[in-house]
Amino acid sequence: MNQTIEKFISGTTFVLAGVSKDSRKFGNAILKELVSRGFTVYPVHPSLDSVEGVKCYRSLDLVVEFTQSLIVCVKPENAVSVVKVAAAAGFKSVWLQQGCGTEEVKAAAEKAGLEVVAGKCILMYTEPVGGLHKFHRGIVRLFGKY
Numbered sequence: 001m002n003q004t005i006e007k008f009i010s011g012t013t014f015v016l017a018g019v020s021k022d023s024r025k026f027g028n029a030i031l032k033e034l035v036s037r038g039f040t041v042y043p044v045h046p047s048l049d050s051v052e053g054v055k056c057y058r059s060l061d062l063v064v065e066f067t068q069s070l071i072v073c074v075k076p077e078n079a080v081s082v083v084k085v086a087a088a089a090g091f092k093s094v095w096l097q098q099g100c101g102t103e104e105v106k107a108a109a110e111k112a113g114l115e116v117v118a119g120k121c122i123l124m125y126t127e128p129v130g131g132l133h134k135f136h137r138g139i140v141r142l143f144g145k146y
Helices: 003-009 026-036 076-089 103-111 131-142
Strands: 013-017 040-044 069-072 093-096 115-118
Touching: 003 093, 003 115, 013 026, 026 040, 069 076, 076 093, 076 103, 093 103, 103 115
Parallel strands: 013 040, 013 069, 069 093, 093 115
Antiparallel strands: none
């Protein structure tokens, strides 16, 4: 496992940008799963008061004091602005969840001075890993891309 991933997951608290009113969206699945694994997650959404029973914050600047690790799970066309706002707010590292971590987004995050993990699923790396994520992690390890 690379050092950036190890450093990111060594904490027990994350901010999550990309939750939705729609409980079927992947940002909500990440929130539910991380909370069930014992992590503290601060979801951010500009118009929600809570999501999946967890208090939601309106902007990144309101949560940077809790942790400087941000998981980004938004549409690619919104991700560049999210990483720029995150850097300005004082975040130090971002996990660009699969689907939003395009080369453009990754480059914008790096240019903003953020440590970046891109193209990997946070649920494959935060213990305890089970089910499909455990199987997928085994395959990734087998082929050396862990």
